[in-house]
Amino acid sequence: MNPYFSIVVPTYNRAALIGKTLRSLLDQSYDNYEIIVVDDGSTDNTEEVVRSFDHPRLRYFKKQNAERAAARNYGASKAEGEFVNFFDSDDLALPDHLSVAAELLRGHPDANWFHLGYEWADPDGVVFRSVNRFQGDTLNHLMASGNPLSCNGVFVRREILKQHPFNEDRALSASEDYELWCRLTARYPLYYSNKVTSTIIDHEARSVRVIHGEKLIQRLELLIHYLRQDATVMQYFGKSFSRILMDSNSYIALHLANAPKYKFQSIAYLLKSMGNSLYLLRTKRFYACVKNILIKW
Structure with a gap:
Protein backbone atom coordinates (compact mmCIF):
# COMPACT_ATOMS: atom_id res chain seq x y z
CA MET A 1 0.00 0.00 0.00
CA ASN A 2 1.50 3.29 -1.15
CA PRO A 3 -1.14 5.97 -0.42
CA TYR A 4 -0.82 9.48 -1.82
CA PHE A 5 -0.86 12.07 0.98
CA SER A 6 -1.77 15.76 0.85
CA ILE A 7 -0.17 17.88 3.57
CA VAL A 8 -2.14 21.10 4.03
CA VAL A 9 -0.19 23.89 5.72
CA PRO A 10 -2.37 26.87 6.71
CA THR A 11 -0.31 29.94 7.55
CA TYR A 12 -0.66 33.57 8.57
CA ASN A 13 2.32 35.90 8.98
CA ARG A 14 4.79 33.09 9.67
CA ALA A 15 7.47 34.14 7.18
CA ALA A 16 10.16 33.77 9.85
CA LEU A 17 9.11 30.20 10.69
CA ILE A 18 7.47 28.52 7.70
CA GLY A 19 10.76 27.94 5.88
CA LYS A 20 11.91 25.41 8.49
CA THR A 21 8.50 23.74 8.41
CA LEU A 22 8.56 23.33 4.64
CA ARG A 23 12.15 22.04 4.63
CA SER A 24 11.15 19.38 7.16
CA LEU A 25 8.13 18.39 5.04
CA LEU A 26 10.19 18.21 1.86
CA ASP A 27 12.80 16.04 3.59
CA GLN A 28 10.57 12.98 3.92
CA SER A 29 11.80 9.41 3.42
CA TYR A 30 8.42 8.69 1.77
CA ASP A 31 7.94 10.09 -1.73
CA ASN A 32 4.24 9.86 -2.65
CA TYR A 33 2.82 13.17 -1.43
CA GLU A 34 2.13 16.84 -2.09
CA ILE A 35 2.32 19.96 0.09
CA ILE A 36 -0.39 22.62 -0.15
CA VAL A 37 0.35 25.94 1.56
CA VAL A 38 -2.72 28.08 2.18
CA ASP A 39 -1.74 31.65 2.99
CA ASP A 40 -4.64 33.09 4.98
CA GLY A 41 -4.07 36.71 3.97
CA SER A 42 -0.55 37.23 5.35
CA THR A 43 0.77 40.81 5.36
CA ASP A 44 4.45 39.84 5.72
CA ASN A 45 6.71 38.18 3.11
CA THR A 46 5.29 34.67 3.58
CA GLU A 47 4.62 34.35 -0.16
CA GLU A 48 8.22 35.22 -1.01
CA VAL A 49 9.54 32.61 1.43
CA VAL A 50 7.24 29.86 0.14
CA ARG A 51 7.86 30.58 -3.54
CA SER A 52 11.62 30.54 -2.97
CA PHE A 53 11.41 26.74 -2.62
CA ASP A 54 10.22 26.28 -6.22
CA HIS A 55 9.62 22.58 -5.65
CA PRO A 56 7.31 20.37 -7.78
CA ARG A 57 5.65 18.89 -4.67
CA LEU A 58 4.73 22.32 -3.34
CA ARG A 59 1.63 24.32 -4.27
CA TYR A 60 0.89 27.77 -2.88
CA PHE A 61 -2.50 29.48 -2.59
CA LYS A 62 -3.27 32.87 -1.09
CA LYS A 63 -6.76 33.82 0.03
CA GLN A 64 -8.54 36.49 2.02
CA ASN A 65 -8.09 36.08 5.76
CA ALA A 66 -10.83 33.93 7.27
CA GLU A 67 -8.98 32.05 10.06
CA ARG A 68 -7.43 28.60 10.20
CA ALA A 69 -10.56 26.46 9.80
CA ALA A 70 -11.40 28.12 6.49
CA ALA A 71 -7.77 27.83 5.37
CA ARG A 72 -7.72 24.11 6.17
CA ASN A 73 -11.01 23.52 4.35
CA TYR A 74 -9.71 25.45 1.36
CA GLY A 75 -6.54 23.37 1.31
CA ALA A 76 -8.54 20.15 1.57
CA SER A 77 -10.63 21.25 -1.44
CA LYS A 78 -7.41 21.52 -3.48
CA ALA A 79 -5.99 18.22 -2.21
CA GLU A 80 -5.48 15.29 -4.54
CA GLY A 81 -4.33 12.79 -1.93
CA GLU A 82 -6.28 9.90 -0.50
CA PHE A 83 -5.52 11.23 2.99
CA VAL A 84 -5.09 14.83 4.16
CA ASN A 85 -2.72 15.84 6.95
CA PHE A 86 -2.99 19.33 8.45
CA PHE A 87 0.40 20.66 9.51
CA ASP A 88 1.00 23.92 11.39
CA SER A 89 3.40 26.36 9.75
CA ASP A 90 5.57 26.82 12.85
CA ASP A 91 6.24 23.14 13.61
CA LEU A 92 8.55 20.43 12.24
CA ALA A 93 8.02 17.02 10.66
CA LEU A 94 10.52 14.25 11.33
CA PRO A 95 11.80 12.44 8.20
CA ASP A 96 9.58 9.39 8.78
CA HIS A 97 6.33 11.34 9.29
CA LEU A 98 4.72 9.97 6.13
CA SER A 99 6.38 6.56 6.09
CA VAL A 100 4.93 5.84 9.55
CA ALA A 101 1.51 6.98 8.28
CA ALA A 102 1.77 4.60 5.32
CA GLU A 103 2.86 1.77 7.61
CA LEU A 104 -0.16 2.32 9.87
CA LEU A 105 -2.48 2.15 6.88
CA ARG A 106 -1.03 -1.19 5.87
CA GLY A 107 -2.20 -2.52 9.21
CA HIS A 108 -5.54 -0.66 9.09
CA PRO A 109 -6.52 -0.29 5.41
CA ASP A 110 -10.10 0.53 6.46
CA ALA A 111 -9.04 3.55 8.55
CA ASN A 112 -10.89 6.79 7.88
CA TRP A 113 -8.63 8.78 10.18
CA PHE A 114 -5.66 8.18 12.45
CA HIS A 115 -3.09 9.92 14.63
CA LEU A 116 0.68 9.73 15.07
CA GLY A 117 2.78 10.48 18.16
CA TYR A 118 4.37 13.90 18.66
CA GLU A 119 6.71 15.85 20.91
CA TRP A 120 7.11 19.37 22.27
CA ALA A 121 10.38 21.28 22.02
CA ASP A 122 11.57 24.78 22.90
CA PRO A 123 12.75 27.18 20.16
CA ASP A 124 16.28 25.77 20.52
CA GLY A 125 15.02 22.29 19.68
CA VAL A 126 15.28 20.86 23.19
CA VAL A 127 12.50 18.30 23.61
CA PHE A 128 10.68 18.59 26.94
CA ARG A 129 7.64 16.38 26.40
CA SER A 130 6.66 13.42 24.23
CA VAL A 131 3.05 12.38 23.68
CA ASN A 132 3.42 8.75 22.66
CA ARG A 133 2.12 6.54 25.44
CA PHE A 134 -1.43 5.95 24.28
CA GLN A 135 -2.98 2.57 24.99
CA GLY A 136 -5.92 0.57 23.63
CA ASP A 137 -7.06 -0.47 20.18
CA THR A 138 -8.16 3.08 19.31
CA LEU A 139 -8.08 6.54 20.90
CA ASN A 140 -11.85 7.06 20.87
CA HIS A 141 -12.14 6.46 24.62
CA LEU A 142 -9.86 9.45 25.36
CA MET A 143 -11.75 12.11 23.44
CA ALA A 144 -14.31 12.92 26.14
CA SER A 145 -11.53 14.15 28.45
CA GLY A 146 -10.15 16.93 26.28
CA ASN A 147 -8.06 17.08 23.14
CA PRO A 148 -4.98 14.83 23.33
CA LEU A 149 -4.23 15.12 19.61
CA SER A 150 -1.75 17.22 17.69
CA CYS A 151 -3.18 18.58 14.45
CA ASN A 152 0.19 17.69 12.88
CA GLY A 153 -0.40 14.04 13.71
CA VAL A 154 -3.95 13.74 12.37
CA PHE A 155 -4.62 12.23 8.94
CA VAL A 156 -8.19 12.13 7.57
CA ARG A 157 -9.46 10.44 4.44
CA ARG A 158 -10.22 13.18 1.90
CA GLU A 159 -13.71 11.85 1.19
CA ILE A 160 -14.53 12.04 4.90
CA LEU A 161 -13.43 15.69 5.03
CA LYS A 162 -15.89 16.51 2.28
CA GLN A 163 -18.67 15.23 4.55
CA HIS A 164 -17.21 16.66 7.76
CA PRO A 165 -15.23 19.87 7.19
CA PHE A 166 -13.86 22.13 9.91
CA ASN A 167 -16.40 24.53 11.41
CA GLU A 168 -15.50 27.98 10.02
CA ASP A 169 -17.05 30.09 12.77
CA ARG A 170 -14.20 32.52 13.52
CA ALA A 171 -15.21 32.77 17.17
CA LEU A 172 -14.56 29.02 17.51
CA SER A 173 -10.98 29.34 16.27
CA ALA A 174 -8.46 27.36 18.38
CA SER A 175 -11.19 24.85 19.28
CA GLU A 176 -12.23 24.08 15.71
CA ASP A 177 -9.92 21.08 15.63
CA TYR A 178 -11.33 19.47 18.79
CA GLU A 179 -14.88 20.14 17.58
CA LEU A 180 -14.12 18.19 14.39
CA TRP A 181 -12.26 15.43 16.25
CA CYS A 182 -15.34 14.88 18.43
CA ARG A 183 -17.56 14.61 15.36
CA LEU A 184 -15.21 12.10 13.76
CA THR A 185 -14.80 10.17 17.01
CA ALA A 186 -18.56 9.65 17.16
CA ARG A 187 -18.50 8.11 13.68
CA TYR A 188 -15.21 6.30 13.05
CA PRO A 189 -12.51 4.39 14.97
CA LEU A 190 -9.46 6.55 15.65
CA TYR A 191 -6.43 4.37 14.99
CA TYR A 192 -2.99 5.53 16.06
CA SER A 193 0.74 4.96 16.26
CA ASN A 194 2.86 5.99 19.24
CA LYS A 195 5.81 6.60 16.94
CA VAL A 196 6.78 10.28 17.28
CA THR A 197 6.83 11.89 13.82
CA SER A 198 6.44 15.63 14.45
CA THR A 199 7.62 18.36 16.80
CA ILE A 200 5.53 21.23 18.14
CA ILE A 201 7.77 24.27 18.71
CA ASP A 202 6.67 26.07 21.87
CA HIS A 203 7.56 29.65 20.95
CA GLU A 204 6.13 32.81 22.50
CA ALA A 205 4.18 33.79 19.38
CA ARG A 206 2.01 30.63 19.33
CA SER A 207 -1.60 31.68 18.93
CA VAL A 208 -2.76 29.56 21.88
CA ARG A 209 -0.63 31.69 24.20
CA VAL A 210 -2.56 34.85 23.36
Missing part, protein backbone atom coordinates in the same frame (compact mmCIF):
# COMPACT_ATOMS: atom_id res chain seq x y z
CA ILE A 211 -5.84 34.45 25.23
CA HIS A 212 -8.51 37.10 25.79
CA GLY A 213 -10.85 36.20 28.65
CA GLU A 214 -14.18 37.01 27.03
CA LYS A 215 -13.16 35.45 23.72
CA LEU A 216 -11.97 32.31 25.50
CA ILE A 217 -15.32 31.94 27.24
CA GLN A 218 -17.18 32.53 23.99
CA ARG A 219 -15.01 29.99 22.16
CA LEU A 220 -15.51 27.16 24.65
CA GLU A 221 -19.23 27.87 24.96
CA LEU A 222 -19.49 27.72 21.16
CA LEU A 223 -17.67 24.40 21.20
CA ILE A 224 -20.32 22.95 23.51
CA HIS A 225 -23.10 24.57 21.48
CA TYR A 226 -21.96 23.02 18.20
CA LEU A 227 -21.33 19.60 19.72
CA ARG A 228 -24.82 19.58 21.24
CA GLN A 229 -26.28 20.30 17.80
CA ASP A 230 -24.85 17.04 16.46
CA ALA A 231 -27.20 14.20 17.39
CA THR A 232 -24.58 11.56 16.55
CA VAL A 233 -22.08 13.18 18.90
CA MET A 234 -24.59 13.38 21.73
CA GLN A 235 -25.67 9.78 21.25
CA TYR A 236 -22.08 8.52 21.09
CA PHE A 237 -20.75 10.34 24.15
CA GLY A 238 -23.91 9.99 26.22
CA LYS A 239 -23.18 10.44 29.93
CA SER A 240 -19.49 10.98 29.20
CA PHE A 241 -20.42 14.31 27.61
CA SER A 242 -20.21 15.66 31.16
CA ARG A 243 -16.44 15.09 30.90
CA ILE A 244 -16.32 17.37 27.86
CA LEU A 245 -18.22 20.01 29.84
CA MET A 246 -15.83 19.55 32.77
CA ASP A 247 -12.78 19.87 30.54
CA SER A 248 -14.07 23.01 28.81
CA ASN A 249 -15.05 24.79 32.01
CA SER A 250 -11.85 23.85 33.83
CA TYR A 251 -9.81 25.02 30.82
CA ILE A 252 -11.53 28.41 31.10
CA ALA A 253 -10.89 28.47 34.85
CA LEU A 254 -7.21 27.65 34.43
CA HIS A 255 -6.51 30.42 31.94
CA LEU A 256 -8.68 33.07 33.59
CA ALA A 257 -6.82 32.45 36.86
CA ASN A 258 -3.69 34.00 35.35
CA ALA A 259 -5.22 37.50 35.30
CA PRO A 260 -6.36 39.26 38.51
CA LYS A 261 -9.40 40.84 36.82
CA TYR A 262 -10.75 37.38 35.96
CA LYS A 263 -10.17 35.72 39.35
CA PHE A 264 -13.80 35.55 40.44
CA GLN A 265 -14.87 34.28 37.03
CA SER A 266 -12.12 31.67 37.27
CA ILE A 267 -13.50 30.45 40.60
CA ALA A 268 -17.02 30.34 39.16
CA TYR A 269 -15.90 28.22 36.20
CA LEU A 270 -13.86 25.95 38.45
CA LEU A 271 -16.95 25.29 40.59
CA LYS A 272 -19.00 24.81 37.44
CA SER A 273 -16.56 22.21 36.14
CA MET A 274 -16.69 20.38 39.49
CA GLY A 275 -20.46 20.29 39.10
CA ASN A 276 -20.05 18.73 35.66
CA SER A 277 -17.89 15.91 37.01
CA LEU A 278 -16.05 15.31 40.27
CA TYR A 279 -13.44 13.50 38.23
CA LEU A 280 -11.88 16.96 38.01
CA LEU A 281 -10.52 16.44 41.54
CA ARG A 282 -8.32 13.65 40.18
CA THR A 283 -6.70 15.82 37.52
CA LYS A 284 -3.56 17.98 37.56
CA ARG A 285 -5.58 20.81 36.06
CA PHE A 286 -7.69 21.17 39.21
CA TYR A 287 -4.63 21.72 41.38
CA ALA A 288 -3.09 24.03 38.79
CA CYS A 289 -6.28 26.12 38.86
CA VAL A 290 -6.23 26.33 42.65
CA LYS A 291 -2.53 27.22 42.64
CA ASN A 292 -2.99 29.99 40.08
CA ILE A 293 -6.00 31.41 41.89
CA LEU A 294 -4.16 31.54 45.23
CA ILE A 295 -0.67 32.54 44.12
CA LYS A 296 -1.41 34.90 41.23
CA TRP A 297 -4.10 36.89 43.01
Whole structure:
Protein backbone atom coordinates (compact mmCIF):
# COMPACT_ATOMS: atom_id res chain seq x y z
CA MET A 1 0.00 0.00 0.00
CA ASN A 2 1.50 3.29 -1.15
CA PRO A 3 -1.14 5.97 -0.42
CA TYR A 4 -0.82 9.48 -1.82
CA PHE A 5 -0.86 12.07 0.98
CA SER A 6 -1.77 15.76 0.85
CA ILE A 7 -0.17 17.88 3.57
CA VAL A 8 -2.14 21.10 4.03
CA VAL A 9 -0.19 23.89 5.72
CA PRO A 10 -2.37 26.87 6.71
CA THR A 11 -0.31 29.94 7.55
CA TYR A 12 -0.66 33.57 8.57
CA ASN A 13 2.32 35.90 8.98
CA ARG A 14 4.79 33.09 9.67
CA ALA A 15 7.47 34.14 7.18
CA ALA A 16 10.16 33.77 9.85
CA LEU A 17 9.11 30.20 10.69
CA ILE A 18 7.47 28.52 7.70
CA GLY A 19 10.76 27.94 5.88
CA LYS A 20 11.91 25.41 8.49
CA THR A 21 8.50 23.74 8.41
CA LEU A 22 8.56 23.33 4.64
CA ARG A 23 12.15 22.04 4.63
CA SER A 24 11.15 19.38 7.16
CA LEU A 25 8.13 18.39 5.04
CA LEU A 26 10.19 18.21 1.86
CA ASP A 27 12.80 16.04 3.59
CA GLN A 28 10.57 12.98 3.92
CA SER A 29 11.80 9.41 3.42
CA TYR A 30 8.42 8.69 1.77
CA ASP A 31 7.94 10.09 -1.73
CA ASN A 32 4.24 9.86 -2.65
CA TYR A 33 2.82 13.17 -1.43
CA GLU A 34 2.13 16.84 -2.09
CA ILE A 35 2.32 19.96 0.09
CA ILE A 36 -0.39 22.62 -0.15
CA VAL A 37 0.35 25.94 1.56
CA VAL A 38 -2.72 28.08 2.18
CA ASP A 39 -1.74 31.65 2.99
CA ASP A 40 -4.64 33.09 4.98
CA GLY A 41 -4.07 36.71 3.97
CA SER A 42 -0.55 37.23 5.35
CA THR A 43 0.77 40.81 5.36
CA ASP A 44 4.45 39.84 5.72
CA ASN A 45 6.71 38.18 3.11
CA THR A 46 5.29 34.67 3.58
CA GLU A 47 4.62 34.35 -0.16
CA GLU A 48 8.22 35.22 -1.01
CA VAL A 49 9.54 32.61 1.43
CA VAL A 50 7.24 29.86 0.14
CA ARG A 51 7.86 30.58 -3.54
CA SER A 52 11.62 30.54 -2.97
CA PHE A 53 11.41 26.74 -2.62
CA ASP A 54 10.22 26.28 -6.22
CA HIS A 55 9.62 22.58 -5.65
CA PRO A 56 7.31 20.37 -7.78
CA ARG A 57 5.65 18.89 -4.67
CA LEU A 58 4.73 22.32 -3.34
CA ARG A 59 1.63 24.32 -4.27
CA TYR A 60 0.89 27.77 -2.88
CA PHE A 61 -2.50 29.48 -2.59
CA LYS A 62 -3.27 32.87 -1.09
CA LYS A 63 -6.76 33.82 0.03
CA GLN A 64 -8.54 36.49 2.02
CA ASN A 65 -8.09 36.08 5.76
CA ALA A 66 -10.83 33.93 7.27
CA GLU A 67 -8.98 32.05 10.06
CA ARG A 68 -7.43 28.60 10.20
CA ALA A 69 -10.56 26.46 9.80
CA ALA A 70 -11.40 28.12 6.49
CA ALA A 71 -7.77 27.83 5.37
CA ARG A 72 -7.72 24.11 6.17
CA ASN A 73 -11.01 23.52 4.35
CA TYR A 74 -9.71 25.45 1.36
CA GLY A 75 -6.54 23.37 1.31
CA ALA A 76 -8.54 20.15 1.57
CA SER A 77 -10.63 21.25 -1.44
CA LYS A 78 -7.41 21.52 -3.48
CA ALA A 79 -5.99 18.22 -2.21
CA GLU A 80 -5.48 15.29 -4.54
CA GLY A 81 -4.33 12.79 -1.93
CA GLU A 82 -6.28 9.90 -0.50
CA PHE A 83 -5.52 11.23 2.99
CA VAL A 84 -5.09 14.83 4.16
CA ASN A 85 -2.72 15.84 6.95
CA PHE A 86 -2.99 19.33 8.45
CA PHE A 87 0.40 20.66 9.51
CA ASP A 88 1.00 23.92 11.39
CA SER A 89 3.40 26.36 9.75
CA ASP A 90 5.57 26.82 12.85
CA ASP A 91 6.24 23.14 13.61
CA LEU A 92 8.55 20.43 12.24
CA ALA A 93 8.02 17.02 10.66
CA LEU A 94 10.52 14.25 11.33
CA PRO A 95 11.80 12.44 8.20
CA ASP A 96 9.58 9.39 8.78
CA HIS A 97 6.33 11.34 9.29
CA LEU A 98 4.72 9.97 6.13
CA SER A 99 6.38 6.56 6.09
CA VAL A 100 4.93 5.84 9.55
CA ALA A 101 1.51 6.98 8.28
CA ALA A 102 1.77 4.60 5.32
CA GLU A 103 2.86 1.77 7.61
CA LEU A 104 -0.16 2.32 9.87
CA LEU A 105 -2.48 2.15 6.88
CA ARG A 106 -1.03 -1.19 5.87
CA GLY A 107 -2.20 -2.52 9.21
CA HIS A 108 -5.54 -0.66 9.09
CA PRO A 109 -6.52 -0.29 5.41
CA ASP A 110 -10.10 0.53 6.46
CA ALA A 111 -9.04 3.55 8.55
CA ASN A 112 -10.89 6.79 7.88
CA TRP A 113 -8.63 8.78 10.18
CA PHE A 114 -5.66 8.18 12.45
CA HIS A 115 -3.09 9.92 14.63
CA LEU A 116 0.68 9.73 15.07
CA GLY A 117 2.78 10.48 18.16
CA TYR A 118 4.37 13.90 18.66
CA GLU A 119 6.71 15.85 20.91
CA TRP A 120 7.11 19.37 22.27
CA ALA A 121 10.38 21.28 22.02
CA ASP A 122 11.57 24.78 22.90
CA PRO A 123 12.75 27.18 20.16
CA ASP A 124 16.28 25.77 20.52
CA GLY A 125 15.02 22.29 19.68
CA VAL A 126 15.28 20.86 23.19
CA VAL A 127 12.50 18.30 23.61
CA PHE A 128 10.68 18.59 26.94
CA ARG A 129 7.64 16.38 26.40
CA SER A 130 6.66 13.42 24.23
CA VAL A 131 3.05 12.38 23.68
CA ASN A 132 3.42 8.75 22.66
CA ARG A 133 2.12 6.54 25.44
CA PHE A 134 -1.43 5.95 24.28
CA GLN A 135 -2.98 2.57 24.99
CA GLY A 136 -5.92 0.57 23.63
CA ASP A 137 -7.06 -0.47 20.18
CA THR A 138 -8.16 3.08 19.31
CA LEU A 139 -8.08 6.54 20.90
CA ASN A 140 -11.85 7.06 20.87
CA HIS A 141 -12.14 6.46 24.62
CA LEU A 142 -9.86 9.45 25.36
CA MET A 143 -11.75 12.11 23.44
CA ALA A 144 -14.31 12.92 26.14
CA SER A 145 -11.53 14.15 28.45
CA GLY A 146 -10.15 16.93 26.28
CA ASN A 147 -8.06 17.08 23.14
CA PRO A 148 -4.98 14.83 23.33
CA LEU A 149 -4.23 15.12 19.61
CA SER A 150 -1.75 17.22 17.69
CA CYS A 151 -3.18 18.58 14.45
CA ASN A 152 0.19 17.69 12.88
CA GLY A 153 -0.40 14.04 13.71
CA VAL A 154 -3.95 13.74 12.37
CA PHE A 155 -4.62 12.23 8.94
CA VAL A 156 -8.19 12.13 7.57
CA ARG A 157 -9.46 10.44 4.44
CA ARG A 158 -10.22 13.18 1.90
CA GLU A 159 -13.71 11.85 1.19
CA ILE A 160 -14.53 12.04 4.90
CA LEU A 161 -13.43 15.69 5.03
CA LYS A 162 -15.89 16.51 2.28
CA GLN A 163 -18.67 15.23 4.55
CA HIS A 164 -17.21 16.66 7.76
CA PRO A 165 -15.23 19.87 7.19
CA PHE A 166 -13.86 22.13 9.91
CA ASN A 167 -16.40 24.53 11.41
CA GLU A 168 -15.50 27.98 10.02
CA ASP A 169 -17.05 30.09 12.77
CA ARG A 170 -14.20 32.52 13.52
CA ALA A 171 -15.21 32.77 17.17
CA LEU A 172 -14.56 29.02 17.51
CA SER A 173 -10.98 29.34 16.27
CA ALA A 174 -8.46 27.36 18.38
CA SER A 175 -11.19 24.85 19.28
CA GLU A 176 -12.23 24.08 15.71
CA ASP A 177 -9.92 21.08 15.63
CA TYR A 178 -11.33 19.47 18.79
CA GLU A 179 -14.88 20.14 17.58
CA LEU A 180 -14.12 18.19 14.39
CA TRP A 181 -12.26 15.43 16.25
CA CYS A 182 -15.34 14.88 18.43
CA ARG A 183 -17.56 14.61 15.36
CA LEU A 184 -15.21 12.10 13.76
CA THR A 185 -14.80 10.17 17.01
CA ALA A 186 -18.56 9.65 17.16
CA ARG A 187 -18.50 8.11 13.68
CA TYR A 188 -15.21 6.30 13.05
CA PRO A 189 -12.51 4.39 14.97
CA LEU A 190 -9.46 6.55 15.65
CA TYR A 191 -6.43 4.37 14.99
CA TYR A 192 -2.99 5.53 16.06
CA SER A 193 0.74 4.96 16.26
CA ASN A 194 2.86 5.99 19.24
CA LYS A 195 5.81 6.60 16.94
CA VAL A 196 6.78 10.28 17.28
CA THR A 197 6.83 11.89 13.82
CA SER A 198 6.44 15.63 14.45
CA THR A 199 7.62 18.36 16.80
CA ILE A 200 5.53 21.23 18.14
CA ILE A 201 7.77 24.27 18.71
CA ASP A 202 6.67 26.07 21.87
CA HIS A 203 7.56 29.65 20.95
CA GLU A 204 6.13 32.81 22.50
CA ALA A 205 4.18 33.79 19.38
CA ARG A 206 2.01 30.63 19.33
CA SER A 207 -1.60 31.68 18.93
CA VAL A 208 -2.76 29.56 21.88
CA ARG A 209 -0.63 31.69 24.20
CA VAL A 210 -2.56 34.85 23.36
CA ILE A 211 -5.84 34.45 25.23
CA HIS A 212 -8.51 37.10 25.79
CA GLY A 213 -10.85 36.20 28.65
CA GLU A 214 -14.18 37.01 27.03
CA LYS A 215 -13.16 35.45 23.72
CA LEU A 216 -11.97 32.31 25.50
CA ILE A 217 -15.32 31.94 27.24
CA GLN A 218 -17.18 32.53 23.99
CA ARG A 219 -15.01 29.99 22.16
CA LEU A 220 -15.51 27.16 24.65
CA GLU A 221 -19.23 27.87 24.96
CA LEU A 222 -19.49 27.72 21.16
CA LEU A 223 -17.67 24.40 21.20
CA ILE A 224 -20.32 22.95 23.51
CA HIS A 225 -23.10 24.57 21.48
CA TYR A 226 -21.96 23.02 18.20
CA LEU A 227 -21.33 19.60 19.72
CA ARG A 228 -24.82 19.58 21.24
CA GLN A 229 -26.28 20.30 17.80
CA ASP A 230 -24.85 17.04 16.46
CA ALA A 231 -27.20 14.20 17.39
CA THR A 232 -24.58 11.56 16.55
CA VAL A 233 -22.08 13.18 18.90
CA MET A 234 -24.59 13.38 21.73
CA GLN A 235 -25.67 9.78 21.25
CA TYR A 236 -22.08 8.52 21.09
CA PHE A 237 -20.75 10.34 24.15
CA GLY A 238 -23.91 9.99 26.22
CA LYS A 239 -23.18 10.44 29.93
CA SER A 240 -19.49 10.98 29.20
CA PHE A 241 -20.42 14.31 27.61
CA SER A 242 -20.21 15.66 31.16
CA ARG A 243 -16.44 15.09 30.90
CA ILE A 244 -16.32 17.37 27.86
CA LEU A 245 -18.22 20.01 29.84
CA MET A 246 -15.83 19.55 32.77
CA ASP A 247 -12.78 19.87 30.54
CA SER A 248 -14.07 23.01 28.81
CA ASN A 249 -15.05 24.79 32.01
CA SER A 250 -11.85 23.85 33.83
CA TYR A 251 -9.81 25.02 30.82
CA ILE A 252 -11.53 28.41 31.10
CA ALA A 253 -10.89 28.47 34.85
CA LEU A 254 -7.21 27.65 34.43
CA HIS A 255 -6.51 30.42 31.94
CA LEU A 256 -8.68 33.07 33.59
CA ALA A 257 -6.82 32.45 36.86
CA ASN A 258 -3.69 34.00 35.35
CA ALA A 259 -5.22 37.50 35.30
CA PRO A 260 -6.36 39.26 38.51
CA LYS A 261 -9.40 40.84 36.82
CA TYR A 262 -10.75 37.38 35.96
CA LYS A 263 -10.17 35.72 39.35
CA PHE A 264 -13.80 35.55 40.44
CA GLN A 265 -14.87 34.28 37.03
CA SER A 266 -12.12 31.67 37.27
CA ILE A 267 -13.50 30.45 40.60
CA ALA A 268 -17.02 30.34 39.16
CA TYR A 269 -15.90 28.22 36.20
CA LEU A 270 -13.86 25.95 38.45
CA LEU A 271 -16.95 25.29 40.59
CA LYS A 272 -19.00 24.81 37.44
CA SER A 273 -16.56 22.21 36.14
CA MET A 274 -16.69 20.38 39.49
CA GLY A 275 -20.46 20.29 39.10
CA ASN A 276 -20.05 18.73 35.66
CA SER A 277 -17.89 15.91 37.01
CA LEU A 278 -16.05 15.31 40.27
CA TYR A 279 -13.44 13.50 38.23
CA LEU A 280 -11.88 16.96 38.01
CA LEU A 281 -10.52 16.44 41.54
CA ARG A 282 -8.32 13.65 40.18
CA THR A 283 -6.70 15.82 37.52
CA LYS A 284 -3.56 17.98 37.56
CA ARG A 285 -5.58 20.81 36.06
CA PHE A 286 -7.69 21.17 39.21
CA TYR A 287 -4.63 21.72 41.38
CA ALA A 288 -3.09 24.03 38.79
CA CYS A 289 -6.28 26.12 38.86
CA VAL A 290 -6.23 26.33 42.65
CA LYS A 291 -2.53 27.22 42.64
CA ASN A 292 -2.99 29.99 40.08
CA ILE A 293 -6.00 31.41 41.89
CA LEU A 294 -4.16 31.54 45.23
CA ILE A 295 -0.67 32.54 44.12
CA LYS A 296 -1.41 34.90 41.23
CA TRP A 297 -4.10 36.89 43.01
